[in-house]
Amino acid sequence: MENIGSFIDMIFVTAKAWILALLGQFLPVWIVVLASIVISGVAILCLGPVIMMYLTLLERKVIGRIQNRYGPNRVGIWGLLQPIADGIKMFTKEDIVPANADKLIHLLAPIMTVVPALMIFVVVPFGRQMTAADLNIGFLYFIAVSSITILPIFMASWSSRNKYSLLGGMRTAAQLISYEVPMTLAAVPAIMMSQSLSTNTIVLTQAGSFGLNWFIFTPWGIVGFIVFFLCATAECNRPPFDLPEAESELVAGFHTEYSGMKFALFYMAEYMNAFTLCGIAATLFLGGWQGPFLPSWVWFFGKTLALICIMIWFRGTFPRFRVDHLMAFAWKFLLPLTLVNILLTALWQFTSASAAWLFSIMILAAMLYMLVKLNRVFVPEKRNYVLAD
Amino acid sequence: MELLQLGAKFGIYAVMAAILVFALGVVTFRNLFHCALCLAAALIGTAGIYIALQAEFLAGVQILLYVGGVITLVVFAIMLTEHLAGKTVRQNNAQSLPAIVGLAGFVTALIALILKTPWPVTEAALKAKTSAMGLGEALMGTYVFPFEVISIVLLAALIGTVVIAKKDAPEERP
Numbered sequence A: 001m002e003n004i005g006s007f008i009d010m011i012f013v014t015a016k017a018w019i020l021a022l023l024g025q026f027l028p029v030w031i032v033v034l035a036s037i038v039i040s041g042v043a044i045l046c047l048g049p050v051i052m053m054y055l056t057l058l059e060r061k062v063i064g065r066i067q068n069r070y071g072p073n074r075v076g077i078w079g080l081l082q083p084i085a086d087g088i089k090m091f092t093k094e095d096i097v098p099a100n101a102d103k104l105i106h107l108l109a110p111i112m113t114v115v116p117a118l119m120i121f122v123v124v125p126f127g128r129q130m131t132a133a134d135l136n137i138g139f140l141y142f143i144a145v146s147s148i149t150i151l152p153i154f155m156a157s158w159s160s161r162n163k164y165s166l167l168g169g170m171r172t173a174a175q176l177i178s179y180e181v182p183m184t185l186a187a188v189p190a191i192m193m194s195q196s197l198s199t200n201t202i203v204l205t206q207a208g209s210f211g212l213n214w215f216i217f218t219p220w221g222i223v224g225f226i227v228f229f230l231c232a233t234a235e236c237n238r239p240p241f242d243l244p245e246a247e248s249e250l251v252a253g254f255h256t257e258y259s260g261m262k263f264a265l266f267y268m269a270e271y272m273n274a275f276t277l278c279g280i281a282a283t284l285f286l287g288g289w290q291g292p293f294l295p296s297w298v299w300f301f302g303k304t305l306a307l308i309c310i311m312i313w314f315r316g317t318f319p320r321f322r323v324d325h326l327m328a329f330a331w332k333f334l335l336p337l338t339l340v341n342i343l344l345t346a347l348w349q350f351t352s353a354s355a356a357w358l359f360s361i362m363i364l365a366a367m368l369y370m371l372v373k374l375n376r377v378f379v380p381e382k383r384n385y386v387l388a389d
Numbered sequence B: 001m002e003l004l005q006l007g008a009k010f011g012i013y014a015v016m017a018a019i020l021v022f023a024l025g026v027v028t029f030r031n032l033f034h035c036a037l038c039l040a041a042a043l044i045g046t047a048g049i050y051i052a053l054q055a056e057f058l059a060g061v062q063i064l065l066y067v068g069g070v071i072t073l074v075v076f077a078i079m080l081t082e083h084l085a086g087k088t089v090r091q092n093n094a095q096s097l098p099a100i101v102g103l104a105g106f107v108t109a110l111i112a113l114i115l116k117t118p119w120p121v122t123e124a125a126l127k128a129k130t131s132a133m134g135l136g137e138a139l140m141g142t143y144v145f146p147f148e149v150i151s152i153v154l155l156a157a158l159i160g161t162v163v164i165a166k167k168d169a170p171e172e173r174p
Helices: A002-009 A011-026 A029-066 A082-092 A103-123 A138-148 A150-159 A163-194 A199-205 A219-235 A260-285 A296-317 A323-350 A353-374 B002-028 B032-052 B056-080 B082-086 B096-116 B123-127 B132-140 B144-165
Strands: none
Touching (some): A002 A011, A029 A082, A029 A260, A029 A296, A082 A260, A103 A150, A103 A260, A103 B032, A138 A199, A138 A260, A138 B056, A150 A163, A150 B032, A163 A219, A163 A260, A199 A260, A219 A260, A219 A296, A323 A353, B002 B032, B032 B056, B132 B144
């Protein structure tokens, strides 16, 4: 029983090692080194688009159920072939480039969006020993690469020569820069407690008994996780933070002028970002692949998909933010909260468990009360204009 | 293994050449937005060189701060002055020839200096810790004073920005 469990747990790692051993029998060492890189790379390059395809289906199904309808169910059983049909449709559509557009940048932008989205997959720990590259700066790499995602969106919005695109680009810049700050700071407690930037080490420190010593079971973990998850939702432009592509205000924002497969590439990047951000959130606070009984990669994908379902639930539930509310939420509410949370983590480290719980809850309650009070929306008194009628 | 190392060597030279090409693009393109994009590419290439020199932390910070922060602000500024984005601007004027002569002199002096320096490789330098942990210990230990001074300077800059950006309160009418 034990053996079967560990076999299923390590099935992908074993498969890769087996292929490499087979190659090593009749090929020189340097080809085996290359092959090791190529196998991981190909796995990621296939995983990314497949995840994107089936996330679109999942999203349409769940949103459909929320809106009391079935969602796609015509192509294949349960609509399982719908993403493939969508892909064929996208490939055969006419590619329209506006006459005044900056042709080269208009072409480069959708290609460039996919690159950082795929690059983040490299540091996501999918399971025990299943990190493609266990960098010792893993989390910093993630933050740095995801900060590049702004540039292609800018390129798309600027090269389209369309005022709606440009407005969408400006909103993206403002939003992504603002939410990157609380997102990074929200993750700092997890890094402090695991004393490492490597995503794999962060997961390993959350082992405990039964693999249940997750950071979310501490006061600072809950606050950090909620802030990180909200910022992650904003970072991948998903509702209720989807101002850059608000269709009721900006047609489609930065990708108004894109059609066919170029448009699909923007969508692909968005869904892959949603997946990796949820994966990193699970890694930092939900214990990554740690968990009792089930194989490690089942735990990782389960947690990540659960977070994605919450994102879809957000989309089905919340109306869109107003621009000034969006900014105020990041700078006046989330940022101070994360700063207090970092201090709280230090306090947690140096006090005994029961006292730490008491202190933390008191400080957090006081802080939340203060922030809500300070952020109260100013509503002017109702005035009667006597001469207006 | 030799083949891999040779490949890596050629890769680094290719990255360096690309940085030079993009840097030339920054100063020759006539459209400000194209210049900004070239600058971003050159900065990413620099991060690639840091990675080749095994300074991963520096590479990450380089991309995070320069590409994610500075370039985004530059592009943001370009987009705010929208009439500039579509227009093409000449980047050189009549003074370019004396500038090139001056630059050539400077570069020769620099190269002469670089070639004269012995660049000692010591055992201690080879063993130096470049990991994130070593950097953190250095910042919190040896270099704690400059680190704190820099934070105060940044705080002052932040407050200064707020003061400059703040609109004066409308004067009370009598």
